[in-house]
Amino acid sequence: MQTVLVAGGGGFIGSHLCKSLLSDNFKVICVDNFVTSNKRNVEELLPDKNFRLIEQDITKSFEPGEKIDFIFHLASPASPNAKSPRSYINFPVETLLANSQGTHMLLDLARENKSKFLYVSSSEIYGDPEVSPQKEDYFGNVNPNGPRSVYDESKRFGEAITMAYFRKFGLNIRIIRIFNTYGPKMQKDDGRVVSNFINQALWEKDFTIYGDGSQTRSFCYVDDMVSGLKLAMFKDGTQGKVYNLGNPDERSVKELADIIKKLTGSESKIIFEELPFDDPKTRRPDIERAKEELGWEPMVRLEEGLQRTIEYFRSL
Numbered sequence: 001m002q003t004v005l006v007a008g009g010g011g012f013i014g015s016h017l018c019k020s021l022l023s024d025n026f027k028v029i030c031v032d033n034f035v036t037s038n039k040r041n042v043e044e045l046l047p048d049k050n051f052r053l054i055e056q057d058i059t060k061s062f063e064p065g066e067k068i069d070f071i072f073h074l075a076s077p078a079s080p081n082a083k084s085p086r087s088y089i090n091f092p093v094e095t096l097l098a099n100s101q102g103t104h105m106l107l108d109l110a111r112e113n114k115s116k117f118l119y120v121s122s123s124e125i126y127g128d129p130e131v132s133p134q135k136e137d138y139f140g141n142v143n144p145n146g147p148r149s150v151y152d153e154s155k156r157f158g159e160a161i162t163m164a165y166f167r168k169f170g171l172n173i174r175i176i177r178i179f180n181t182y183g184p185k186m187q188k189d190d191g192r193v194v195s196n197f198i199n200q201a202l203w204e205k206d207f208t209i210y211g212d213g214s215q216t217r218s219f220c221y222v223d224d225m226v227s228g229l230k231l232a233m234f235k236d237g238t239q240g241k242v243y244n245l246g247n248p249d250e251r252s253v254k255e256l257a258d259i260i261k262k263l264t265g266s267e268s269k270i271i272f273e274e275l276p277f278d279d280p281k282t283r284r285p286d287i288e289r290a291k292e293e294l295g296w297e298p299m300v301r302l303e304e305g306l307q308r309t310i311e312y313f314r315s316l
């Protein structure tokens with residue numbers, strides 16, 4: 001049986017990934033300090049004899065105590081909304097270190113163990129893009145010292161050091177740029193647009209749209225994301241490659257609000273507030289490379305994924 005270490009495995013995407021890897025018959029070690037998530041996410045996995053949780057900050061040295069075959073690195077605060085207690089804006093130094101020092105530590109662990117390594121980067125490395133959709137060879141338009149830079153620039157550093165280990169040491173790495181992902185187990189108070197709207201709908205509060213709502217996002221359901229991450233790790237020919245993973249189905253934020261209102265039957269009003277600094281106007285992945293080389297594309301329609309997410313929020 002092969003062993004997979006999932007750094008950030010207690011988070012939203014990580015906990016789905018751990019569950020899926022266990023059902024694929026891997027032994028899974030989840031490493032997480034729960035800085036932006038809740039242990040509840042992996043509670044159902046704890047009784048599984050092939051699952052082990054190490055509560056640990058990945059920026060500090062640790063010894064997993066067994067041979068690791070694969071490392072997925074997802075450990076980083078991820079929410080941009082400063083109003084959320086879990087936002088990377090409120091954990092600026094932790095975010096910078098998780099993607100720099102943390103990536104360095106995990107790359108060394110991969111070298112020692114001759115593990116395959118997957119670094120989870122973000123569409124935010126494209127900043128406020130001047131081209132749409134964004135292909136992997138677009139270098140981005142990033143403010144190097146704005147409030148979001150702690151995330152954008154540390155993800156860029158994470159990519160650079162991952163590539164350095166590939167070029168210098170021949171480590172078997174790949175980089176995934178995740179675009180907006182949603183689904184059950186996303187943190188209720190993460191301040192991201194999907195959870196905000198669902199909460200507002202279920203509590204009959206006004207929907208808050210930042211700006212005029214014409215800014216666009218594309219939303220990928222978490223099951224699709226997990227299948228893309230696994231293909232990128234396990235399929236041959238992905239070494240040294242960068243892939244966008246996300247759903248190219250682009251919607252305006254206003255349209256998203258209307259769909260959630262309809263699906264929940266909410267009577268809430270929509271109100272408009274000032275757009276946060278550095279908020280990108282458009283975000284849409286070009287996923288041609290993932291389609292061609294991984295044979296991957298999202299399968300879950302937005303309305304269907306939102307329905308499942310609303311049911312999860314209702315169950316809380």
Ligand SMILES: NC(=O)c1ccc[n+]([C@@H]2O[C@H](COP(=O)([O-])OP(=O)(O)OC[C@H]3O[C@@H](n4cnc5c(N)ncnc54)[C@H](O)[C@@H]3O)[C@@H](O)[C@H]2O)c1
Nearest residue numbers: 008010011012013033034035036037057058075076180181
């Ligand atoms: N959800 C999205 O839409 C999205 C978009 C782009 C990129 N990403 C990336 O995907 C990854 C997972 O995001 P998510 O949405 O599941 O967020 P999340 O906050 O639910 O998960 C991140 C996990 O990493 C853990 N973590 C953070 N710093 C750590 C540290 N120093 N040591 C150990 N654990 C640490 C957190 O406690 C959390 O469990 C992140 O790297 C994020 O940047 C997510």
